[in-house]
Amino acid sequence: xxxxxxxxxxxxxxxxxxxxxxxxxxxxxxxxxxxxxxxxxxxxxxxxxxxxxxxxxxxxxxxxxxxxxxxxxxxxxxxxxxxxxxxxxxxxxxxxxxxxxxxxxxxxxxxx
Amino acid sequence: xxxxxxxxxxxxxxxxxxxxxxxxxxxxxxxxxxxxxxxxxxxxxxxxxxxxxxxxxxxxxxxxxxxxxxxxxxxxxxxxxxxxxxxxxxxxxxxxxxxxxxxxxxxxxxxxxx
Numbered sequence: 001x002x003x004x005x006x007x008x009x010x011x012x013x014x015x016x017x018x019x020x021x022x023x024x025x026x027x028x029x030x031x032x033x034x035x036x037x038x039x040x041x042x043x044x045x046x047x048x049x050x051x052x053x054x055x056x057x058x059x060x061x062x063x064x065x066x067x068x069x070x071x072x073x074x075x076x077x078x079x080x081x082x083x084x085x086x087x088x089x090x091x092x093x094x095x096x097x098x099x100x101x102x103x104x105x106x107x108x109x110x111x112x
Numbered sequence: 113x114x115x116x117x118x119x120x121x122x123x124x125x126x127x128x129x130x131x132x133x134x135x136x137x138x139x140x141x142x143x144x145x146x147x148x149x150x151x152x153x154x155x156x157x158x159x160x161x162x163x164x165x166x167x168x169x170x171x172x173x174x175x176x177x178x179x180x181x182x183x184x185x186x187x188x189x190x191x192x193x194x195x196x197x198x199x200x201x202x203x204x205x206x207x208x209x210x211x212x213x214x215x216x217x218x219x220x221x222x223x224x225x226x
Binding site (some may be wrong): 006042049093101104105 | 153155202218
């Protein structure tokens with residue numbers, strides 16, 4: 001099946017700093033990428049939908065200025081958590097789609 | 113609005129026993145249904161999906177699911193579980209084409225006992 005990678009797999013940062021997470025489709029071109037957030041022992045909540053070359057569509061309640069999404073190519077989307085705070089600590093999962101969604105392994109963000 | 117309900121938060125099953133995980137959905141059109149499995153600290157792996165056709169869907173790792181429109185259900189089954197099946201299982205509903213968002217249930221954690 002198609003492979004999606006995320007980098008880094010785990011990141012710890014200080015409060016107030018920004019963190020960038022990359023999502024790559026390794027063996028296919030993804031017209032659409034999705035970013036999800038998962039709190040411990042909870043389900044995945046969609047944050048935004050990203051289409052290559054256009055602005056991301058954010059779900060209600062997700063701050064677009066805090067969670068910056070860039071989808072510059074058909075194989076790469078990035079999520080930048082700006083001015084991170086402890087409440088942003090979570091597991092972030094991306095998926096890439098070429099008519100079916102394939103999920104990345106996730107990134108564990110811990111904000112101290 | 114679409115929604116998915118997984119009534120069982122946690123299920124414990126003996127190794128070798130049968131398994132059924134429940135999933136009910138609400139969707140305005142013909143639903144496209146998925147089951148994913150997630151091991152701790154990992155991403156999601158697709159077990160199976162239903163788009164149309166035969167309502168009994170076969171997936172990987174010996175899993176199957178049955179779509180019942182009258183009950184708005186898409187329950188996941190396995191005749192004999194293995195210790196390696198211990199994980200979190202998520203049911204999801206979305207639109208065909210993959211470029212539409214998925215709505216996930218809250219998940220069911222499966223524990224296997226010897």
